[in-house]
Amino acid sequence: MRLDDVRDDLTDVLLTEEQIHDKIAELARRIEADYAGRKPLLVGVLKGAVMVMADLARELRMHIDMDWMAVSSYGAGTKSSGVVRILKDLDTDLSGRDVLIVEDIIDSGLTLSWLLGNLQSRGAASVKICALLRKPDAAKVEVDVEYIGFDIPNDFVVGYGLDYAESYRNLRGVAVLAPHVYE
Numbered sequence: 001m002r003l004d005d006v007r008d009d010l011t012d013v014l015l016t017e018e019q020i021h022d023k024i025a026e027l028a029r030r031i032e033a034d035y036a037g038r039k040p041l042l043v044g045v046l047k048g049a050v051m052v053m054a055d056l057a058r059e060l061r062m063h064i065d066m067d068w069m070a071v072s073s074y075g076a077g078t079k080s081s082g083v084v085r086i087l088k089d090l091d092t093d094l095s096g097r098d099v100l101i102v103e104d105i106i107d108s109g110l111t112l113s114w115l116l117g118n119l120q121s122r123g124a125a126s127v128k129i130c131a132l133l134r135k136p137d138a139a140k141v142e143v144d145v146e147y148i149g150f151d152i153p154n155d156f157v158v159g160y161g162l163d164y165a166e167s168y169r170n171l172r173g174v175a176v177l178a179p180h181v182y183e
């Protein structure tokens, strides 16, 4: 779906498809250099991270493994409940692995700070984070992120994996959702 297809539901367009593509290529070059000679395990956080994972994984010119976790703290609303639930766990044993968590967004930081602790406790050699978006003004906990795409304002955004009540994930860009949609 294109931004124009749902233009009335959106206020500001924050990122176009091209801007996202260029940033993912930039992050991929850094990841290739940093993990040279190793085979990192990319852990995608369902469902929001599917688009970032799909594009980043294909952009990387190196061998990787991929696995998925599903955690949820937002449900159908626009605010984090702060309670993180594992809906689907990894299939992979993390002992000795270099783990790179792939996320769409760091909002309050609650999901990732919890996930980082959870994965670190499983014996990985390293656990780092790659997130496309971050809202610095929404942080409730600070999370140490190695690879970040864009800092964005503290508004509820949709697109490129990010949903409102499960819609808009298939939007190619990222935009602020108009309040009339959820108020």
Ligand SMILES: O=P(O)(O)OC[C@H]1O[C@H](OP(=O)(O)OP(=O)(O)O)[C@H](O)[C@@H]1O
Binding pocket: 045, 046, 047, 048, 049, 071, 072, 073, 074, 075, 080, 103, 104, 105, 106, 107, 108, 109, 110, 111, 112, 162, 163
């Ligand atoms: O920094 P936080 O405030 O914790 O928010 C970020 C998390 O919230 C969203 O996931 P959500 O729980 O909505 O599940 P989803 O990926 O299936 O949409 C998003 O994909 C991140 O995982």
Ligand code: HPA
Binding pocket: 074, 105, 107, 155, 156, 157, 158, 162, 163, 164
């Ligand atoms: O701004 C957001 N939009 C959609 N999902 C989210 N999950 C955390 N923050 C957001």
Ligand SMILES: [Mg+2]
Binding pocket: 045, 046, 047, 048, 049
């Ligand atoms: Mg998510």
